[in-house]
Amino acid sequence: MKISELFDRGEFVVTAEVGPPKGIHIEHVLEEAKTYLSGITAVNVTDNQSSVMRLGSLATCKALKDEGLTPIFQLTCRDRNRIALQSDLLSAAMLGIDNVLCLTGDHTKMGDHPQAKPVFDLDSVSLLHTIKQLESGVDLGGNELVGEPPKFAKGAVVSPCSDSVDAQLAKMERKVAAGADYFQTQAVFEPEKFIKFMEKAKQFGKPVQVGIIIPKSAGMAKFMNNNVAGVHVPDDMIEELKADKEKTKAGITGVEIAARIIKECKPYCQGVHIMALGWESKVPALLEQAGI
């Protein structure tokens, strides 16, 4: 099922992401996903997230699909040239995986193989363009595909709380022109910035899911402020996380904060995308508190 169909029906779409393990034992990921994420629309599978080598996104997507979940295949341009990207897209379609999220990807220097060659033959925009071309039955080299071409719900990302939000909007417009059907955002901790962003982004007419991270501790919040692009946790939230250490450790404070952000953003967007970062077990409580 393509999640774009749900947006078209006006549904508030909930997705969450899981990260494949660094190894071949996927039982734990599948168990968590089945237990905590089966009630939501779809599950993103990250693609060697943060440039750290792991089990493949596509294989994990297939395993989730076999368990009855709807996977979203995250695809970055860091590790594959246009031939490998297109080939993997055909493989995904053949396996019945028809949701894809297109990203440029972190630089190889950010991860655990800093010696690796960064590819970036295509980028998030030209990858969307490539998928659109495949959908028309022609590959990027101009060669015809045999038989029925694949069809995808083509997702893209945007960073609404970035300090260069106008440049982000310009890039978003390029992604729309290249074929993006929907957007998931970087984590939002400042709903007022997100709402301002949406006032400008709504002109593109594409559904946007607000990105949510459940903050686990004041230390994590500070780490994100110093190291994660486009993410800023305000001081009062950090104080809130500091106030009652036990409550924070149990995830109660984080879930409260995240639920509040979702409630504030919900009237302005078409869905929510949760990056649980290992706290998949908190997702059901979060959605309940957020009234979804």
Add this chain to the structure above:
Amino acid sequence: MLITELKSKETIVSLVDGKKVFIINCHGCKEVHFPEKEAAEFQKELADSGNVTGIMTKDYICNPENLKLRIQKYMDAIEAADAVLVFSCGVGVQTIAEYLGDKPVYAACDTYPLPGFQGVTPLEYDCKQCGECYLNLTGGICPITACSKSLVNGQCGGSKDGKCEVDSNMECGWERIYRRLAQLGRLDVLKCPTQVRNYATDEEVSK
């Protein structure tokens, strides 16, 4: 060594059509093969249309100090022009674009590599000699060398406080491009068609 090759006539005309232009040629260093004859013929055609406010032909315009000295006596003619059209390698175009700031500067050439010594280029600017010069789409700042991922369709989500995710001492190239285009009043250039790079610089394959 490197080869500069004129972009197609249609491409150049589409950049300067109906505009008053000032032309800069760099007959540069001996490491550069420059299409002198073709450039002169084309520039004569442009001049015949009456839209050329002046022509400056110098060497080593890639050197900012040298450029600054030599360009002074042409500043009135540059002021009178809507745009500056530069016939040089990619470094020369970037040096001029940076120096002139809010004046649109366009590259009339693509730059291809040849093995060997690379000419006298200053450290501030670099040209990867990719053979499909993007400077006309990026306000004269090269996305191939100014972006650590060499992205050609805009910034990634990795910059923080204007700095690149790879190197916190390096400014995000695409934020620089965005600011320059805003300064030029040309943010509309960002609505150009999706760019897909062509690595087949071998002429037989690329055409």
